């Protein structure tokens with residue numbers, strides 16, 4: 001292949017588009033509050049009026065004073081946020097170029113800020129509110145902002161965003177694939193009350209007394225097996241198998257171990273599988289007080305340390321792990337430690353009842369300590385932000401591990417649908433087994449008939465261009481805090497033609513990912529059932545409006561996927577009008593969205609995790 005010559009690289013293009021959009025949003029954030037003052041005085045007709053918008057000679061009294069204050073505010077904000085725009089700050093409204101901008105903005109604003117509420121205006125959920133807050137506070141996203149930047153700060157930020165990408169990669173490795181470490185082990189505890197296990201099902205009244213080793217105990221009676229299934233089994237199933245509810249675990253008692261203090265131990269070893277379908281071992285520790293004797297399980301350089309001492313006298317404690325995990329029992333310093341070990345086999349059952357609630361202790365999950373360490377890292381999302389984890393089909397395996405660990409650490413997390421371009425295979429186009437991720441038809445309303453070639457032009461010749469973008473139809477309330485307001489506005493624009501850039505880029509030989517510009521996606525307010533949308537009467541139903549009205553979605557400009565989405569569901573079908581109307585279906589995938597507070601606010605998390 002003949003490598004094409006480029007004078008600009010993709011990161012430069014990203015930087016160019018981002019700075020252009022930031023400039024635009026800063027300008028709007030200064031101008032919209034100013035225009036609103038005029039509208040409040042002149043009424044809604046102001047938007048349609050052909051008069052000179054900036055002629056205030058007819059105003060007097062309070063109105064005149066208000067306009068004066070608004071002009072002063074505008075001047076102050078523009079001088080600070082867009083200093084290059086009006087060199088002579090004292091005569092801002094006499095500046096011809098600026099007057100033109102104001103006139104144009106009036107048009108833009110009349111679409112956005114009508115007096116009627118938008119049909120698709122919705123109140124964000126409390127979680128969405130906090131998501132918005134965290135986006136607005138998120139510093140790395142603003143790294144391209146040239147006006148608040150000294151060089152050192154820029155470097156530090158791009159370093160921190162590189163560090164962030166690294167952390168995400170590491171987490172991704174832990175969660176997905178062959179060497180996943182998120183869920184190689186799990187464990188839990190069943191309290192004993194009045195000599196009986198508190199959670200024993202009613203059907204089985206026999207129980208085990210530690211004094212008379214009478215083994216009527218079976219882990220299945222306590223929901224242990226079902227919980228272990230949720231964590232350990234998914235890795236052994238393909239995605240398709242995961243959708244079919246017929247695989248289960250069975251446990252077969254293998255032996256009873258008695259370790260006598262002060263020196264009993266069991267050296268490092270790997271259990272020998274007894275059959276092809278054995279996937280792991282389950283250790284159940286019977287209630288009897290002892291000290292020491294920690295069970296340490298290791299897998300690909302990660303370890304989980306099961307310290308059963310504190311609860312040994314009053315609870316049945318258990319741990320399960322994959323067959324290939326090395327493990328050892330440290331020396332017992334006092335008392336007797338009695339355990340039953342079971343071999344865990346995968347079997348196929350025709351019906352499976354899923355336990356209402358997992359009894360796995362989140363702290364027993366390998367990912368728990370990963371997250372804890374991460375949150376202690378000041379460099380990670382110093383200024384708050386959020387990360388998303390894939391949820392392929394229900395909370396199982398690594399997803400269950402991730403979710404439970406986050407929950408235990410007090411990190412706010414929710415499972416929400418995300419609609420993302422090219423995110424995972426479209427079931428109608430990809431046959432199972434093919435790991436091909438087609439780029440979806442654009443849902444941004446872009447006109448496919450016109451090739452949008454500004455990006456290639458920029459890359460090949462360095463030709464600068466006005467960035468054309470589509471404003472997502474939220475009504476962002478005018479905010480008198482201009483810094484907050486411009487960042488809010490910055491959530492809305494979607495640069496047009498980005499998807500074509502991705503297409504083009506995939507075919508080119510530049511070998512760098514088109515990254516920040518294509519990270520956006522819609523996050524729904526709730527997990528929604530599949531829906532259809534028809535505005536009725538043959539009216540137009542732009543997909544972005546549909547997203548808002550049906551989904552109550554929030555566009556998020558920068559989503560980092562820790563693992564690629566693997567499974568998508570039909571989200572909704574809508575009528576698309578072009579030269580010919582057609583029916584389009586959008587697909588979404590569920591993700592775990594966690595809001596990680598800024599470092600300075602993570603104290604309570606550390607408190608909670610003690």
Ligand SMILES: O=C(O)CCC(=O)C(=O)O
Pocket residue numbers: 255257266271283295327329339341
């Ligand atoms: O007693 C334990 O905690 C584990 C025993 C064990 O590893 C085994 O029996 O293979």
Ligand SMILES: [Fe+2]
Pocket residue numbers: 269270271281327
């Ligand atoms: Fe063992």
